Amino acid sequence: MxxxxxxxxxxxxxxxxSSSCDFTKNAVGSINLFPIEDDVxxxxxxxxxxxxxxxxxxxxxxxxxxxxYRFIRGITKRILNSGQVKYKDEFAWEVKxxxxxxxxxxxATPGGYIYVYTGLIKFLxxxxxxxxxxxxxxxxxxxxxxxxxxxxxxxxxxxxSAALGDREAVQQVATGIIGLKFSRNHESDADEFSVxxxxxxxxxxxxxxxxxKKLGSAGGVPEFLSxxxxxxxxxxDIEAQKNTMGxxxxxxxxxxxxxxxxxx
Numbered sequence: 154m155x156x157x158x159x160x161x162x163x164x165x166x167x168x169x170x171s172s173s174c175d176f177t178k179n180a181v182g183s184i185n186l187f188p189i190e191d192d193v194x195x196x197x198x199x200x201x202x203x204x205x206x207x208x209x210x211x212x213x214x215x216x217x218x219x220x221x222y223r224f225i226r227g228i229t230k231r232i233l234n235s236g237q238v239k240y241k242d243e244f245a246w247e248v249k250x251x252x253x254x255x256x257x258x259x260x261a262t263p264g265g266y267i268y269v270y271t272g273l274i275k276f277l278x279x280x281x282x283x284x285x286x287x288x289x290x291x292x293x294x295x296x297x298x299x300x301x302x303x304x305x306x307x308x309x310x311x312x313x314s315a316a317l318g319d320r321e322a323v324q325q326v327a328t329g330i331i332g333l334k335f336s337r338n339h340e341s342d343a344d345e346f347s348v349x350x351x352x353x354x355x356x357x358x359x360x361x362x363x364x365x366k367k368l369g370s371a372g373g374v375p376e377f378l379s380x381x382x383x384x385x386x387x388x389x390d391i392e393a394q395k396n397t398m399g400x401x402x403x404x405x406x407x408x409x410x411x412x413x414x415x416x417x
Contacts, residue, residue, distance in 0.1 A: 185304070198318060213249075221250065225287075228284045232350045237346070245266055263297070265295070284360050301339070
């Protein structure tokens with residue numbers, strides 16, 4: 154009985170190693186059995202699925218909105234060049250804007266496809282706030298929270314099927330990622346890494362805290378944040394992280410940000 158179990162365990166570990174899986178515990182104590190190469194494939198499949206549904210995900214046209222896209226991609230580039238993004242060269246890090254003023258959201262797929270809603274851009278007051286939120290979403294992709302969370306909810310076979318192009322699986326995964334409710338540990342981890350990404354830049358590294366402060370002053374919490382740690386606690390934690398790391402950046406670029414908002 155024991156020898157049979159040992160053979161099964163050895164075979165399972167061999168599959169994990171040969172698949173180049175990320176079998177390392179991260180700061181939030183989770184293990185990802187999903188191969189990094191398939192994060193890339195899965196992200197591309199989900200991006201294609203989003204592009205195929207313009208009524209549901211109306212992507213803002215690049216023509217006529219070049220300045221807005223240049224601005225958003227400039228923020229992304231500064232974060233990626235911080236030296237803190239682990240999969241900077243492995244993931245796509247493509248940015249699209251979803252033209253929906255009623256939705257206060259942003260998300261990133263596995264493999265680094267980033268989506269920002271016009272509703273979020275218009276809601277915020279400064280560039281550092283948007284950089285903080287984008288840093289948070291980049292962290293979800295870079296820290297591989299999506300595949301860790303969805304392995305638990307959908308199972309690794311569903312994710313692998315989606316990565317291989319199975320349309321039904323892709324649709325399920327795309328819907329799951331866009332509405333994904335991360336664990337509190339993953340949310341706290343993404344907040345921390347948002348500060349880490351912004352710390353080497355000229356931005357106020359606690360930019361994401363400004364987003365949560367504004368949520369508090371607006372008197373409500375969007376549905377996609379309803380299961381997350383309270384905004385008040387997150388403000389305190391983000392600002393404490395900035396102070397602990399000794400981040401020196403102070404840029405908010407409010408005037409330039411106002412010009413970008415006016416273009417939408």
